[in-house]
Amino acid sequence: MKAGKNGDSRTILVVDDDPDIVMLLRYNLEKSGYGVSIAVNGNEAMDEVRHLPDLVLLDVMLPGLDGWEVARRIKTDQRTRHIPIVFLTAKTSEVDEITGLGIGAVDYLTKPIRVKRLLARIESALRLADANAGVLPMPHEPVTIGPLTIDVRNYSVRVDGTEVQFAKKEFEILACLASRAGQIVGREELIRSVWRNTIDPANRSLDVHITKIRQKLGAYGNAIETLKRVGYRLKT
Amino acid sequence: MKAGKNGDSRTILVVDDDPDIVMLLRYNLEKSGYGVSIAVNGNEAMDEVRHLPDLVLLDVMLPGLDGWEVARRIKTDQRTRHIPIVFLTAKTSEVDEITGLGIGAVDYLTKPIRVKRLLARIESALRLADANAGVLPMPHEPVTIGPLTIDVRNYSVRVDGTEVQFAKKEFEILACLASRAGQIVGREELIRSVWRNTIDPANRSLDVHITKIRQKLGAYGNAIETLKRVGYRLKT
DNA sequence: GTCCATCCTTAACATATTCGTAACATGTTG
DNA sequence: CAACATGTTACGAATATGTTAAGGATGGAC
Numbered sequence: 001m002k003a004g005k006n007g008d009s010r011t012i013l014v015v016d017d018d019p020d021i022v023m024l025l026r027y028n029l030e031k032s033g034y035g036v037s038i039a040v041n042g043n044e045a046m047d048e049v050r051h052l053p054d055l056v057l058l059d060v061m062l063p064g065l066d067g068w069e070v071a072r073r074i075k076t077d078q079r080t081r082h083i084p085i086v087f088l089t090a091k092t093s094e095v096d097e098i099t100g101l102g103i104g105a106v107d108y109l110t111k112p113i114r115v116k117r118l119l120a121r122i123e124s125a126l127r128l129a130d131a132n133a134g135v136l137p138m139p140h141e142p143v144t145i146g147p148l149t150i151d152v153r154n155y156s157v158r159v160d161g162t163e164v165q166f167a168k169k170e171f172e173i174l175a176c177l178a179s180r181a182g183q184i185v186g187r188e189e190l191i192r193s194v195w196r197n198t199i200d201p202a203n204r205s206l207d208v209h210i211t212k213i214r215q216k217l218g219a220y221g222n223a224i225e226t227l228k229r230v231g232y233r234l235k236t
Numbered sequence: 237m238k239a240g241k242n243g244d245s246r247t248i249l250v251v252d253d254d255p256d257i258v259m260l261l262r263y264n265l266e267k268s269g270y271g272v273s274i275a276v277n278g279n280e281a282m283d284e285v286r287h288l289p290d291l292v293l294l295d296v297m298l299p300g301l302d303g304w305e306v307a308r309r310i311k312t313d314q315r316t317r318h319i320p321i322v323f324l325t326a327k328t329s330e331v332d333e334i335t336g337l338g339i340g341a342v343d344y345l346t347k348p349i350r351v352k353r354l355l356a357r358i359e360s361a362l363r364l365a366d367a368n369a370g371v372l373p374m375p376h377e378p379v380t381i382g383p384l385t386i387d388v389r390n391y392s393v394r395v396d397g398t399e400v401q402f403a404k405k406e407f408e409i410l411a412c413l414a415s416r417a418g419q420i421v422g423r424e425e426l427i428r429s430v431w432r433n434t435i436d437p438a439n440r441s442l443d444v445h446i447t448k449i450r451q452k453l454g455a456y457g458n459a460i461e462t463l464k465r466v467g468y469r470l471k472t
Numbered sequence: 473g474t475c476c477a478t479c480c481t482t483a484a485c486a487t488a489t490t491c492g493t494a495a496c497a498t499g500t501t502g
Numbered sequence: 503c504a505a506c507a508t509g510t511t512a513c514g515a516a517t518a519t520g521t522t523a524a525g526g527a528t529g530g531a532c
Contacts, residue, residue, distance in 0.1 A: 068343060068357075068360055068361070068364065069360055071364060072360055072363050072364040072367065075364060075367035076363060076367050076373045081367065153419045153420065154418065154419045154420040154469055155420045155463050155466050155469075156420075167464070167465075168463075168464070168465040168466055
């Protein structure tokens with residue numbers, strides 16, 4: 001059951017078997033600019049999850065697979081484990097301070113649904129997910145730029161199809177440049193991303209690594225442009 | 237009151253003041269291969285929790301500290317908050333309170349106890365906790381990678397069709413690598429997955445095991461690549 | 473219980489690679 | 503050209519991993 005509208009907005013998968021709640025959520029989420037897809041039971045949810053929504057809003061009580069099981073499966077699958085899950089639970093008399101519980105990207109909300117609160121939580125969860133993703137520009141898919149293929153998942157670089165060995169730092173620098181291919185990556189920014197603030201920006205180590213990377217790229221070494229006093233750019 | 241047996245299986249802390257229920261749970265859990273420790277009231281439970289069980293099965297009605305308070309304390313303590321809690325309750329009226337209590341690591345079951353359901357929930361809760369902790373899932377199905385076949389169900393490894401004996405840790409390491417064949421598995425991640433955070437990341441035991449595994453793989457020992465400062469990768 | 477085999481960890485040493493620094497070279501900007 | 507930023511090369515300390523041996527722990531057999 002699809003209901004996305006999308007442009008480049010975020011898609012939220014709503015999993016609930018109560019039609020009233022589904023309509024309520026859909027209406028409000030779409031009004032807020034999210035794409036929405038719907039599943040009314042656990043199995044449908046698993047189908048929809050394959051389309052990689054940006055977030056899952058998940059009722060605990062479900063016919064068939066229950067919410068726990070759906071969550072478990074999402075978190076166990078390499079391809080979907082990064083997707084933040086916000087649980088919806090039945091009405092409760094008391095919720096204190098379980099906020100410490102939110103392991104990873106999991107949050108929860110209690111019914112009845114307060115729309116404003118819901119939207120705030122969703123936004124917060126998405127931001128957190130973004131921030132986690134930004135720790136290292138980690139496109140889960142391999143990135144191909146001309147003759148270059150960079151796969152963060154296995155730390156591999158291929159030039160014209162042949163794998164070239166990159167040391168860790170070299171690889172991370174190249175991955176940072178690749179994550180913004182065609183754009184300038186500031187020197188400071190690069191250093192911050194790779195060394196995590198543990199090194200002073202005047203350090204020459206970056207230059208040395210850049211040289212090594214260019215060597216390893218062989219004929220394509222000049223794909224990394226220097227912009228003096230600014231940074232580097234990986235040509236597309 | 238201790239009742240654990242083998243050192244490697246998961247340990248479950250059972251907290252209930254009814255001897256019949258305790259015996260029933262202990263029998264069935266041990267039969268399923270879990271280690272079991274017992275507490276008959278809230279204070280004993282807090283003592284036992286210090287030994288870091290993998291899961292707590294917690295009756296709501298307890299003499300002394302009640303189940304809510306025990307759960308609250310477990311979830312408030314940095315060292316124990318990751319431990320999943322499964323509540324046992326007789327009254328359905330309490331169910332609402334439980335669901336509001338905390339998500340991610342908490343589940344509940346109503347009495348009378350259905351053993352099969354109980355075991356399923358426990359397994360589900362443990363897996364979810366693992367996923368949240370970043371532990372790699374072991375493949376249920378036999379996995380074949382080139383000349384290698386790895387079957388988790390009977391802990392068997394076959395190389396070119398002939399079975400090779402692997403010790404438990406060796407096997408688990410190989411299985412983790414196989415679960416992400418072709419991809420890099422971070423050293424830390426590997427250690428987390430196999431030792432479940434009971435070992436410090438600087439430990440050299442992993443290296444020793446890797447050597448042994450390579451030996452046992454014979455001609456295919458080099459299928460396990462080392463990426464210095466990153467991790468290992470099983471070539472496909 | 474004792475004995476024995478196996479598994480796991482630790483220790484110690486060997487080897488390999490990475491990464492940062494220094495030093496000098498080159499190029500660019502004003 | 504002066505000042506500065508970056509390119510390049512070489513070297514070595516720090517670090518990571520490979521490898522082997524030894525001892526502790528565990529569990530089974532008797």
